[in-house]
Amino acid sequence: xxxxxxxxxxxxxxxxxxxxxxxxxxxxxxxxxxxxxxxxxxxxxxxxxxxxxxxxxxxxxxxxxxxxxxxxxx
Amino acid sequence: xxxxxxxxxxxxxxxxxxxxxxxxxxxxxxxxxxxxxxxxxxxxxxxxxxxxxxxxxxxxxxxxxxxxxxxxxxxxxxxxxxxxxxxxxxxxxxxxxxxxxxxxxxxxxxxxxxxxxxxxxxxxxxxxxxxxxxxxxxxxxxxxxxxxxxxxxxxxxxxxxxxxxxxxxxxxxxxxxxxxxxxxxxxxx
Numbered sequence: 001x002x003x004x005x006x007x008x009x010x011x012x013x014x015x016x017x018x019x020x021x022x023x024x025x026x027x028x029x030x031x032x033x034x035x036x037x038x039x040x041x042x043x044x045x046x047x048x049x050x051x052x053x054x055x056x057x058x059x060x061x062x063x064x065x066x067x068x069x070x071x072x073x074x
Numbered sequence: 075x076x077x078x079x080x081x082x083x084x085x086x087x088x089x090x091x092x093x094x095x096x097x098x099x100x101x102x103x104x105x106x107x108x109x110x111x112x113x114x115x116x117x118x119x120x121x122x123x124x125x126x127x128x129x130x131x132x133x134x135x136x137x138x139x140x141x142x143x144x145x146x147x148x149x150x151x152x153x154x155x156x157x158x159x160x161x162x163x164x165x166x167x168x169x170x171x172x173x174x175x176x177x178x179x180x181x182x183x184x185x186x187x188x189x190x191x192x193x194x195x196x197x198x199x200x201x202x203x204x205x206x207x208x209x210x211x212x213x214x215x216x217x218x219x220x221x222x223x224x225x226x227x228x229x230x231x232x233x234x235x236x237x238x239x240x241x242x243x244x245x246x247x248x249x250x251x252x253x254x255x256x257x258x259x260x261x262x263x
Contacts, residue, residue, distance in 0.1 A: 021174025023166070030243040034217065034224045035235075057180045062246050064186045065253070068199055069218040071190060073094055073134035 009051075020044045025055045030062060080120050083129055084113050090130075091137055097200060098141055098215040100208045104148070108140040115140070138220055145216075145230060152212065153232040159209035160237035164244050180250070183258045195257060202252035206245055213238065214245035 020028075025048045028041055037045070049056050091112060095105035115136050116123070123132050145152055171177055189195040203211055213231070216222045222230070224238045233241075 021170070022176035023170040023174035026176075026247070027243055030246050031239050034239055034242055054176045054179050057182065058250070061180060061183055061186075061250050061253075064183070065246065065249060066218055068186075068190060068195075069203075069215070072097075072196070072200075072219060073090065073130065073137070 018044060018047060020048050022048075022052060022055055025049070025052065026058055029055065029059045033062065033066065080117065080123075080129075084116055084133065087130060087133055091133065093200060094134070094219075095137065095141060097203050097211065098219065099144060100211055104144050108137065108144050111140045111143075112137045142220065149230070153230070156209045156213065156231040156233050156237075156241075159207060160233050160241060162207075166247060169247075181254050181258055183254075186258070189257065198257045199253065202249050202256060205252060206248055210241055210245040210248070213241045214249070217242055 025045055028037055028045045031037060032042075032045075049059065088109065091109045092105055095108050096102065099105050099108065112133060116133050119136075123129070169177060203215070206214065209231075213227060216227050216230070217224065224235055224242075227233075228235050228238050231238075
């Protein structure tokens, strides 16, 4: 990320309407496996995932669990 | 396929089928019933099988239908369990600070795909699913293994879609935690 983008990003993240906490991001990551999430939710989640390694990891892990469970009986 | 040899092959699959049925139904009697029904249906339909697909895949397909029938037969009990579970509140306070920030980092699972080639991994996965509260396991398995969509789950269990999303979330959180402790956290053999 360039320096300008970084500054812009920090500013954006200070805006409360766009920022979601990890607890919300976790919930959205789970829910989007079960329902289409709304554009606003998708956008906030996307921004959150850009900066949050913990939630990105969680995302990969629950995706993997789905793959694994589907293997039962195969 | 001859009836005799089919019976033998089915018997060999019994432990696997029972384990899957238990995981999904969370009731020993029901699990044994659905496996017996699956065998009866497989033997009756053996001409249809005619070896066009793998025996296991074919039998597991029958098992799925029998599990769904079982849920319908015992709908009242299954849905009252689910409604009780839906009333539980779980906030995962140990994971998130008051402002919603995650407190501990999930471990790096490395290349989890590699685990899929190991049978012990599936034993651990099964153990973790068995440790979930009854209705969480049922809802989770309905969604992920029976491939129901959430509307169908809500209809079968008489819960709201919000309940359903919350229960799936709780199941995933707990299952992830268990896998991390029992498998990815260095407990792997």
